[in-house]
Amino acid sequence: MQFSSALLEALLAELTRLPGVGRKSAQRIAFHLLRSPEADSKRLAAAIVDLKANVHDCSICGNVTETDPCVLCTDPRRESTTLCVVEQPMDVLALERTGEFKGRYHVLKGALSPVDGIGPDQLRLRELLNRVDNGGFTEVIVATNPTAQGEATALYIARLLQPKQGVKVTRIARGVPMGSDLEFSDQVTLARALSGRKEI
């Protein structure tokens, strides 16, 4: 398909490489940029380049950061006795948004998935063991996703940390999500909610 502008085609090609952006979304974005002030395009382009140039992984927790170690690892107001293990940096963001957790994080960078060739060596598990051995943590909260891979990873971590004295390994609760209807909950979630019931 030849469009009247090669530069427009070039941008569409770049945009459609992004996750969740199809041909139609790319067109809408491109025409939106054409209608917006030039400063908007420049700011967006600069933000893209800056991100890649300056943001990298924290050497301690594996979260994305501009400083090393990251602010979450160095903040003296956070408790250093609780460690929350998550799959991805996005999960740190989600947990931080709750405002409920004030400990430290550890990003695995994935979950066990043999079919995708992801075994224990592909995850940041050695780093986790090192931190638990030397970090003075009393509780490790495993907050991997409630998926087959996330559950397998949680089990693996629990076994891995079992020999460690004075470290409790816990798993986030799985049950019916807040604001949902019981009738629309799938049976696995509902069974989990029942078996995980608590006295009120």
Place this chain on the structure above:
Amino acid sequence: MQFSSALLEALLAELTRLPGVGRKSAQRIAFHLLRSPEADSKRLAAAIVDLKANVHDCSICGNVTETDPCVLCTDPRRESTTLCVVEQPMDVLALERTGEFKGRYHVLKGALSPVDGIGPDQLRLRELLNRVDNGGFTEVIVATNPTAQGEATALYIARLLQPKQGVKVTRIARGVPMGSDLEFSDQVTLARALSGRKEI
């Protein structure tokens, strides 16, 4: 919400200003860029800046272009007797993809919509009249959207061009879309398909 990277927050803020990109999509795009090679980010950023710096409206048809007039207006292989009127540059793209139309285009840059303050003066109707007066067109195909605004605009154009001698004004057919099921067609579309029936 404080995330561990201000640059990441800055990019998320820019991305969520784009149409169809919410907070979640912006996060997915940002983390995708972090995982991809730096060259990808640079190419995307350059494409965004290049587009805004070099792509503008064709002074004849109003389509987006790097050259003025655009290739669709200057291509000698296209017939200069048929003019297709559309609302937006994206519509030119959609029609070109069919490969069925070989005439010239005219982009209105919108459709009549009094509630949004868009009257005849906000559209490229004066330019359309000039082209019809001087361009030697024998047919004007009105291909505005089959919406209330698009239909009103089509009617307005038909009345506007009525006094012109030797110029036929036509409207693209509206009916049931190809590949669809009659039972799922809305009643307005189905009524239109019935009234627009043709002998086979």
